[in-house]
Amino acid sequence: MRLGSQVGMNELYASGTDGDLLVEEIFTGTTEGWYDEPGHGDHVSVEGIVAHGVYHPPCLTAKLPVVAPFTEVASTLPGTRPEALQRRIEDVSRAAVDALNLDTCGTHTEIRLDPGGTVTLIETGARSGGLLLTRQIDEVHSIDPIAMLVDEQLGREVGCPSRMLTTADRAAASVGVIPTNAAVIPWPTRSPRRPDLVNWARIVSPGTRVEEIKAFSMPVGEPVPSYDPSGGSRNWLGLFVVHAPDAHQLHRDCHAVLDNLEAELGRSLGQRG
Structure with a gap:
């Protein structure tokens, strides 16, 4: 909670909200x-x-x-x-x-x-x-x-x-990518964050589109940090909108983004080098 206070994430941005909490149940x-x-x-x-x-x-x-x-x-x-x-x-x-x-x-x-x-x-x-x-x-x-x-x-x-x-006859998700896969296995590399180089077609199904929301993403080119279990959403490397033709394909492709982005990022950086 103190870390959250440092980046302005306290409830209602009010002073003293990083103090004691009562857990009722x-x-x-x-x-x-x-x-x-x-x-x-x-x-x-x-x-x-x-x-x-x-x-x-x-x-x-x-x-x-x-x-x-x-x-x-x-x-x-x-x-x-x-x-x-x-x-x-x-x-x-x-x-x-x-x-x-x-x-x-x-x-x-x-x-x-x-x-x-x-x-x-x-x-x-x-x-x-x-x-x-x-x-x-x-x-x-x-x-x-x-x-x-x-x-x-x-x-x-x-x-x-x-x-x-x-x-509905279409589907959309907001996906916050963090430096682990869905099984909480940390990314093994600290590669620069370069989503602009990623070939999304190698990750998601045909008909699915991925869009980065830059306002909620860490700067391009910065090294990927280690996952902080106490950090919550501060671990997000980037926030993406995933568009798919139906909910079931959307569900598969959201998992594919979380599980495969690190490997695809490494592949893209290697090809660029």
């Missing part, structure tokens, strides 16, 4: 009963807005497994679970947001998946999801949460679906 999640295949995270989020007291959740955001001890690396849209399971998450999210008696704002609700198809609420707040989530919603579902919020404030019709969208 610790619980663990599972993908058992939720996913048939491996490689999925055991928590999800529900994005939405409240428009004059009425909650509108456009969609659910799935996650890849965190890198130990807890570094989030990817958020994916759309969800891939059957509609009934997604509706269960939507109902819990709606109850949590409605309990806050909000007026007009963005919302972001995080939910842990439990055995047997049950869930546990992690948190809900009067804010939109961070990083690239609003952009992903727009690209996948053609819904712009920021524009919806502005329209509501200006007295225009919000135009949000009455229920959460559970499917």
Whole structure:
């Protein structure tokens, strides 16, 4: 937390927030009963807005497994679970947001998946999801949460679906690459970070496109640092948007980026030399 304070990552950027914390309850999640295949995270989020007291959740955001001890690396849209399971998450999210008696704002609700198809609420707040989530919603579902919020404030019709969208004909993810693979095996080299030299076609499937978000990436050419287990998102070497034609291909290619980028970067640097 002290390291986070040094780079301005304290909650609300307020003084004293790197002090004591009260842990009320610790619980663990599972993908058992939720996913048939491996490689999925055991928590999800529900994005939405409240428009004059009425909650509108456009969609659910799935996650890849965190890198130990807890570094989030990817958020994916759309969800891939059957509609009934997604509706269960939507109902819990709606109850949590409605309990806050909000007026007009963005919302972001995080939910842990439990055995047997049950869930546990992690948190809900009067804010939109961070990083690239609003952009992903727009690209996948053609819904712009920021524009919806502005329209509501200006007295225009919000135009949000009455229920959460559970499917889409395209997919997008935000992927934070860190100097380990998905199995938390550290990168063996400290090569310069040169994503501009990477041939992404050797990593991802045909039809998948990878775009770097430079505002969230370390400078090009700097040596790749070692993974810091206490660093969380400070370990991100770069943040990428991965676009794919469907959610299943997106899931495969997100893992491919995390597992193969280091080798492809080394190959690209070797060919350049």
